[in-house]
Amino acid sequence: MKPNNRELGTCYYPEHWPEDLWQTDAEQMINLGLKWVRIGEFSWSRLEPKENEFSFEWFDRAIKTLGEAGLSIILGTPTATPPTWVIKKFPDMLALDADGRPRGFGSRRHYCFSHEGYRNQCSKIVRKLAERYGSNPYIQAWQTDNEYGCHDTTISYSSSALNSFQSWLAKIYGNDVNKLNEEWGNVFWSMEYQGYDEIPLPNLTVTEPNPAHALAFRRFTSSQVTTFNRIQTQIIREYSSAPIIHNFMGRITDFDHFDVGEDLDIASWDSYPLGFLLDRAGATETEKNIFLRQGDPDFQAFHHDLYRAVCGGRWWVMEQQPGPVNWAPYNPEPLPGMVRLWTWEAFAHGAETVSYFRWRQVPFAQEQMHSGLLQPNSAPAPGYFEARQVKEELDASPEISNGLSDVAIYFDYDADAAWNVQPTGEGLTYFQLIMDHYRTFRRLGLNVDFVHKNTEDFSGYKLISVVGAIHISSDLISRIATSMATLVFGPRTGARVGNMQIPKNLPPQINLVKSRILRVETLPSNVSLEIDPVGRAGRYIEIIKLDNNASPYLKLKNGQVIATKEESGVIYLASMIDQKGLTAFYQKLFKEIKLDFLLMPDGVRRRSTEIEEFWFNYNNKVVQTKIGEMKPADIIRLPRV
Template sequence: MYLGVDYYPEHWKSEMLEEDLNNIVELGSNVIRIGEFAWHMMEREEGVFDFSYFDNIINEAKKKGLKVIFGTPTATMPAWLAKKHPDVLGEFEDNTKRVFGGRRQYCFNSKTYYKYTEKIIRELANHFKNEEAIVAWQIDNEFGHEGSDICFCNECKESFRKYLREVYNNDINKLNETWGTIFWSQTYNEFDEIPIPAKTITTHNPSLRMEWERFRSLSVENYAKFQVDLLKDILGEKSVIIHDFSGGYFDKSFDFSKVAQHIDVVAYNNYPVWGGQKEPIPPHEIACGLDFMRGAKRQNFWITEAIMGAQGHDVIGYLPRPNQAKMWSYQAMAHGCNSLMYFRYRGATKGAEQYCYGIIDQDNQKRRKFYEVQSFFNDMKQNEEVINSEIKSEVAVIYDYESMASFRIQRQSFLMDYKQEVYRLYRPFYEKNVNIDVIPSYVDFSMYKVLLIPTMIVFKNEVQEKIREFVKNGGKVVFTFRTAIKDYYNNLTLGQFNPSFYTDLIGGFVEEIESLQEGQFVKLKGVNEFNGIEGSGTVFRDMLKTTTAESLFKYNDEFYNDLSAITLNKFGKGEAYYIGTGVDNNLMDLLMSKIIKEANIESIESESGVEVVKRMVNTEEYYFVINHTSDIKSFNEVRLNPYESKIIKK
């Protein structure tokens, strides 16, 4: 287990190093994370490499017993590279070139940037390949963050056309037929006529835009793999390669899980609150992000940036209350993090991150935050066996990159937000303290009891068959509105009721649809076992006619009261639920409690705002108990002060 800080010694006078390292050791750290933003220090002029500064840092760290995580510096290119080769800079949608400044300005498809990436990584890795203090190598920093996943430069355009030639076997007629380009006279004679989906009148073909989303994801994945392969070639297969993923995993134009397949350990930069936020995101949303990171490789992960102070670039956000940031670190460990670094040791006094406050502020004094970190590290060291234990889940949320992309392309409702539909399903299980895996649609999910499948609008035959078999064999699946509407190419399917190729599984079909807007709600009325219960729906509504399914709730209005909003169908040994609208929390709690009970899933009762995560070490039970509130709470007669967290043995 690695516990430590993100340290940027190059930001400070050299005479501060000894005291800084002593303080870092006093915290209880055993590792520092360095180097990812220091390309210019390593190569001040093209081809002139000098790693002596970091030789000294690592040597001094070793004297203190500290290990090192070293980052490849490609997220922040040197100014001389941008000046000499402006083609490496990405472009915005209007073809305005990104100027040097900020970070992550490069294009993922720049051949020139690949060349310079290879040079710096080869020199860096060869220089440090025998350095035993380096326990892991981080590639780049937060791929795709802050809009850097998208570029509209000419190199991307040519690479996109090359990608299309490969996908469609150089057959332009096949592409035209698949995309339906006869519509609006968009038929292409040659691949070099195909545009990238920059701003135009009305909108681009949805199939083109879907292929663009796949291409964007592949661009990031290829660049990540390029760095991993370089490092493995030099350092050996036993070397540990990580990447620190940002948040926004449901909104980015690349599939985090695909990049995760190429690295050894998933790392996550966990920011429950950021600049301009008046309060943190809800605890269940934080937890979902942690479960997503654990699910990317189905193994424990690292936090490479945990916050302790207020954060922001230009606008400062909410200040974590005493013990609240420590509580978020406990929550991370509860959900599968087994190594954690705080961002950052000392807040910057110059540059763009002056308001990203660290463990120590610019006054350079040890105060509350320092001792909170020290206390947390001490707690974790005493519970390392618990922290490294496996998390076993009987419930999984299944997400799908193409479905996320399809809603980016055609939102359908101004209220549609893919991640909120994930949270709508995730929250009731979280609040019952049920362990949940958040995993991509292409992996095996046969071992679970319940699958939660939010708005999987794009259907794929292989995924549908896996889900069908899962239900046949006794599993329970929960679909929500707009399921299986689009094919792989983002087209509707002629002659198919929605959800396409699923009507037997859900025991019905969608008769009518409606997009709901701000302030618009539909009323729902319970039938059969839910008779007398009322609720509401938002965002969208699929209005269902049942064939073999039982109706649980119907729409309560004068025109559509004969159509179902929520159905349950027996299929094989299992069951398929279809929730046709964005139902309110009370109704969702009621439905999910039914599923938890009938699937015999272990849940743990706790006070509102108290999260409990069970872990097993051999035959012994332990509980992470986390108070997310500013009130005094308790669990099993254990008192929890505001934002206090504990690991207790049953």
């Protein structure tokens, strides 16, 4: 039996604790079976208390203590928390919200990605760290910044953003601003510009801004995150060959993670199942009650699979919730066994490392109510014992193999931006549409991969779902079509060309779909239409005119066609539909293409690898399944038949 290829870690802040406690902590981490420890990402004020006055000696001792104990260190760059002297030097470096108010000092992420002075200041501290620790044998990985975009901090309406946006537009459109006017349709409402210096940011307008303007600003903002991150990775690589990581967040979609991932070696994300259930998973009130102490059965897996795609397969959980958090609307205690379940589920989806946040609960400041593996008095918290159980199980387990997926979903951050700019109905989001299809695949017992604009090989899948991709190039469609998979295109895919313009020959702009979308209606959440034979359609419905060579594939009970099968063999789904409807839709399609599936009990999910299956029970009650009885928070690991 090969030793297990998965590791555990934790996040640690030596600046928070007396130095005589560091050795004890390090030894206890090793005794618990931890391999990795992340430090440094919030320590700028202690590393550089005043400009150009560096204090590294304490950090040297911390690194030596942790490293000599046997821990591998992830060194975080501290650029998410600029200290007060940086703000005094650059008072205009703060991001401004859409109403023009500064995102002020007093917590974190208080900077605008476009501020050149702040970028240069970040370069200096990153270079100092890389010079000093780039060859240190205990530094086995690096993390850039912390949680780009968290707390709605991607988009800034500052003067720095304005100037950079105007320069960005000039590079794209060249010397003739009339090209921009034409592509944006600025003749409407006399919005034409005579020069790039006249173009404002798309906020504080009387009514909604031009959607082309708003989308261009979203694209610009995304590029600013990418270049900000690239500055750091390029510096680190001058001094270190250790892998570089960033810790992304759950449902932060306002910049392109695939673009950022091009400059990383490993993607990671911060997994807080209970907090996310209550503040961003899109759960109903009933689901929130059922899964209050367990988390949404699909939200964590969704991000595991998404971030696995960001860096070509290499990914971690950098922060795993070990107990109650402090920031959600309510902060319940996890059901006993759920910390273990979340950890094993990450490993089953291919995580190399799961790192718990944090080692010890801090008794001060904003996160004092956020649990750690230890309580503030250093006594083990419940999550400590579940982490120890996972380590014991890892040591007794064979190596976890990779998962194989028959289905894939195309994910596009630019589409999310376009939906945000023009949702056409209250509460309609690209993320929720993608999540609906992902959740259906999981309910049918399937592994899921995400593919994206930079994916080189689409082969190996039996079905690829491309839904909601408002702008999608003909070249990309052709590359996806070479996979020989059955293709499902969905509502709004190919709905726009260029910069938020309706195609002249009507949507969708997909050469494999000849049927046309004549109109679109969006409905309130309390209004829906019955599907024949089962389910309901609503929220977003396209009125479709069938091509002469296409056939109806799915209808409403009133006879309206909401899915076609085109002459090319692709399916076009013209509506957002509920879980019952989507499940029936895909069951029918899977049977036709001979793709094996298994309808799972509510709250039970399966993940298959090359040699085994993992079954997870997210319910707070005993459930009867095909493989037998599953207790609350139960994990069953079986050889794959």
